[in-house]
Amino acid sequence: MNEAPLVLVADDDEDIVALVRLRLERAGLAVVVARDGESALAAARERRPRVAVLDVSMPGLDGLEVVRRLRADEATRGTGLILLTANAQEADVQRGFDAGADVYLKKPFSPAELAARVEGLLQDSGGR
């Protein structure tokens, strides 16, 4: 199949969602967006994206909880997970990795770097 790999982007800030989506689409990826933790979880289960880019602080379920649940679910365990946070203390980073994130990016991040990280995760999860 020659379909573009699907990436989930979840953030409660509209502009950031737009920014990430633009950059990822420019890189040739398909993007599905969510505005809170619940819908991010639902979209991940339904659409099975290869990578999810999640903001840590979202209304309802926060990014850390979404990561935990995705990792706990057999169906979504293999998703590449990137956490974005504006609150990048060492303790936060540790919590993110403990929850099961693959990449932790601090806001403000460079869109180019984010795209590179997504590509990297896509390559890791290669054949699937």
Place this chain on the structure above:
Amino acid sequence: MARLRPNLRTPTEVYAGVSVVLTAIYFALGHGSIAQSVVYDGIAVASGLAIVAGVALNRPARPLPWLLFAAGQLSFAIGDVIFDVYERLGGSPPTPSAADVFYLSGYPFIAAGLVLLIRGLGIERRLAGFVDAGIVSVAFALLQWVFLMDGPVHDQTRSVADRAVNAVAYPAGDIVLLAALAAFFITPAWRTPSYRWLAAALIMLLVADEIYGLSSDTYSSGDWVDAAYMLSYAFFAAAALHPSMRNLGVHRRQGRRRISAGRAAVLAGALLTAPAALLVQRLRGAPLDVFAVVSAAGATSLLVVARMTGIVRALEGIRVRERAARAEAEAARRQLAEQNERLREADRLKDEFVAMISHDLRTPLTSIMGFLELALDKETGPLNEEQRSYLEVVSRNSERLLRLVDDLLFAARLRSGGLELARQELDLGPIVRQACDESKPRASSHGVELVLDLAQAPPVLGDRGRLFQLLDNLISNGVKFTPEGGTVTVAVRPAGDRVALEVRDTGIGIPAAEEERLFERFFRASTAVDRQIPGTGLGLYIARAIVDAHEGTISVESEVGSGTTFRIELPAAVRAEQPAEELVR
């Protein structure tokens, strides 16, 4: 040197010394000679005049008591002269004589002077002092009566006038003097030299009177008792001449009241007087005035009860005050704890606020900087040079804003939790190079040259991110405060068992007086403020925190107008194999 100098320097000492010598000479002269009379009366008159001189010399706030002493002494002196005239004219003077008139009128003057001095001390407010004085006076009065007055007063062989003067007036005068002396004894003035001279003078006078009283019938001029009278005169004058006489009549707060051993002994002696007098008279087989002993013992008992009441009341007062003080201290402590709690809470809220603000600033900054990056990306589409240069200004300023937000958040975290380092062994060279590379665009847009001066140096045990932050901080400071055409040099070199890192600029400098405060939170050098160079005053605070966390030191050397050098020393990482290598060499 001081020890070799004669001790007789002050007027008091000179006067007392000369008087003692004259007293000695007095007894070397012929018994009852004119020369003796001249010496004796000279000492007497000189005493009264010397007291007046002492008042003029020392200028006490209240001269009246001393002038009364002078009057009393002069009255005694006149009595002495008259007594001598009687003796010159033919033997012993009659009893009572004109001399007795002057002798007796001396006592009220001296007693009045003492009472005034004591009033000046504010002693009348202190019950304990008065009771003590009363106990001693009662005891002395009893002795006076039993051993001196009782016999002669009832001696029918003597004239009424003789009995009135010698058996009643003199001993009564002595009792008055002793009462005043005793009241004085219990004041804090006891420690002043002037008081001691005065007390010595009064004691001499009392001793002389007692001896004279017991042997008045056989007395003639030139007897040994004259020594006590002469010394009494001399000591009175010495007291008035001493500078400390100024403080004698002045009320001073007593630090703490205490009962000295001497005072306790005097009081015990006074209390034992009645039974002792009883015993002595009994052993002597002498008649005893039971009424006198009983009334003295009764008076003493009442005084002791008064004294004890005072003590108990004082103790209660102390206990009440202590309880109040303790309650007050407890209240103050509680208030302080509450205040501390409030302050801590306020501090916590403030740090939380700063963290929240900085978080909320990051989110819009993410969009600003992200979309800028997209806009400047060639893939987005061509921009003309002008548009590109505008967007680069926006980009530079968003980075500045981000740095500010980072600094604020970092400072807030430092305050609330301190700094945790992820340390590893690393070389400073590459970090310095990276920091310089990142600062290069800003430096060149400022027209400032960045120079690297890296020598081979041992690695340090450090947190890469924090050390980068430190260098970035210092370098951007250097660039910011250096005018166009200047240089910022970053040097790394070994310094013993440490690694030295220097950031030198040729900038505006920092006044020496401000160097101390430079690393304080929010402090900004006046040179920076005057030139309106933007900044938060957090950069060097953060720099020092990072250096401190690495167990290093940071110092500054600066001269206004010519530049500033920050020098950091970090301990070199200790390698286990290093000593061995050195041995091989």
